[in-house]
Amino acid sequence: MSGILDGKRILITGVLMESSIAFHTAKVAQEQGAEIILTAFPRPTLTERIAKKLPRPAKVIELDVTNPEHLDRLAGLVKDELGSLDGVVHSIGFAPQDALGGNFLNTPFESVATAMHVSAFSLKSLAMACKPLMGEGGSIVGLTFDAQFAWPQYDWMGPAKAALEATSRYLARDLGKEGLRCNLVSAGPIGSMAAKSIPGFGELAEVWNTRSPLAWDMSDPEPAGRAIVALLSDFFPKTTGEIIHVDGGVHMMGA
Ligand SMILES: NC(=O)c1ccc[n+]([C@@H]2O[C@H](COP(=O)([O-])OP(=O)(O)OC[C@H]3O[C@@H](n4cnc5c(N)ncnc54)[C@H](O)[C@@H]3O)[C@@H](O)[C@H]2O)c1
Numbered sequence: 001m002s003g004i005l006d007g008k009r010i011l012i013t014g015v016l017m018e019s020s021i022a023f024h025t026a027k028v029a030q031e032q033g034a035e036i037i038l039t040a041f042p043r044p045t046l047t048e049r050i051a052k053k054l055p056r057p058a059k060v061i062e063l064d065v066t067n068p069e070h071l072d073r074l075a076g077l078v079k080d081e082l083g084s085l086d087g088v089v090h091s092i093g094f095a096p097q098d099a100l101g102g103n104f105l106n107t108p109f110e111s112v113a114t115a116m117h118v119s120a121f122s123l124k125s126l127a128m129a130c131k132p133l134m135g136e137g138g139s140i141v142g143l144t145f146d147a148q149f150a151w152p153q154y155d156w157m158g159p160a161k162a163a164l165e166a167t168s169r170y171l172a173r174d175l176g177k178e179g180l181r182c183n184l185v186s187a188g189p190i191g192s193m194a195a196k197s198i199p200g201f202g203e204l205a206e207v208w209n210t211r212s213p214l215a216w217d218m219s220d221p222e223p224a225g226r227a228i229v230a231l232l233s234d235f236f237p238k239t240t241g242e243i244i245h246v247d248g249g250v251h252m253m254g255a
Pocket residue numbers: 013014015016017019020021022040041042063064065066090091092093094118143144145186187188189190191192193194195
């Protein structure tokens with residue numbers, strides 16, 4: 001059986017639980033023929049346990065995307081395992097508790113800086129760490145939550161996602177000459193660990209029950225994973241700096 005990622009080698013960050021968007025991305029990627037390698041934070045053992053539920057085994061490498069030593073050694077470790085890379089998935093987001101859940105006006109800069117470092121700047125860090133292994137046709141894909149709007153409870157993750165979206169466009173600009181693409185999937189709410197750490201996330205997700213043209217299932221990360229796999233494939237060869245919405249259509253509803 002042939003798949004749209006046959007022969008492709010893909011690095012996937014962000015597999016923490018079975019509810020992780022990255023887990024479903026990894027599953028669909030393997031089903032579509034990719035050879036994958038996972039990165040893990042905070043502990044490889046957690047990711048290794050979840051990786052056992054994938055269709056095929058996948059090697060796990062520790063990566064704190066804010067740790068320069070981890071970033072420096074990444075390409076060497078991946079090269080030993082896979083040789084080269086055709087795609088990279090950035091499925092990473094974090095903000096401290098005082099940057100979320102209604103504390104927007106009082107959040108200290110240190111917490112904002114952490115959110116920006118882990119959630120936005122890291123796309124550039126990861127892209128540059130993997131670039132030596134990538135060539136013409138390579139694809140980088142990240143995940144955003146529509147940063148055009150001010151959402152309830154999302155607070156400083158909103159500006160962090162706005163920064164991520166801009167970072168993706170600048171990466172697309174600067175990496176295009178090497179034939180590399182950089183795109184984002186803008187996903188609707190999914191009940192993952194990251195989502196559960198946002199106090200009042202249910203209130204935010206409620207919007208989808210009333211406004212989504214397509215029925216939205218918060219417990220199903222696979223639609224986002226499938227879109228990521230499509231962007232990793234050769235079926236979007238001239239698309240870069242783009243944001244594909246996988247949100248049931250909420251982004252285009254006026255009321
Ligand atoms: N869940 C949603 O509703 C939703 C909606 C749109 C976009 N997203 C985005 O999707 C991505 C994945 O989130 P998820 O919902 O699958 O949740 P998740 O909790 O499963 O994944 C978040 C991941 O970020 C990783 N991470 C945090 N700090 C890190 C660091 N310093 N270094 C490396 N990795 C680190 C965690 O290990 C975890 O695997 C995030 O960018 C998130 O903002 C989520």
